[in-house]
Amino acid sequence: MKPCPNCQQPVAWTATFCPNCGYVLMPAPQERLLTSIPWVDVMLGILAALASPWFMGVGLIVAIVLYFVYRSTYTYFARGLLIGLIVLGVLILGGLALCIGIIATSAHK
Secondary structure, eight states, X not given: OEEOXXXXXXXXXXXXXXXXXXXXXXXXXOOOOSSSOHHHHHHHHHHHHHHGGGGTTHHHHXXXXXXXXXXXXXXXXXXXXXHHHHHHHHHXXXXXXXXXXXXXXXXXX
């Protein structure tokens, strides 16, 4: 327990406001936008994730790290990154499955 800065009553460490006086202890994180339009931020995130493999594999790691860094402040951009990473993963797994299928059928002949 910690004391409330306003009324000095004990408050739980995880509390966002004092139950005694209502003093706000931890303000809720505010969503911010890279642009003024949320769907543009989502599209920027998707494009960033889909462009990430072009940067020699490091870009993919950077895109994953960016998701975890920006998911609380730039939520729309982070959503776009997540969507793009999922689409990228599906494309990569689909390509691998196709290659394995081609190799397996050509080895059967």
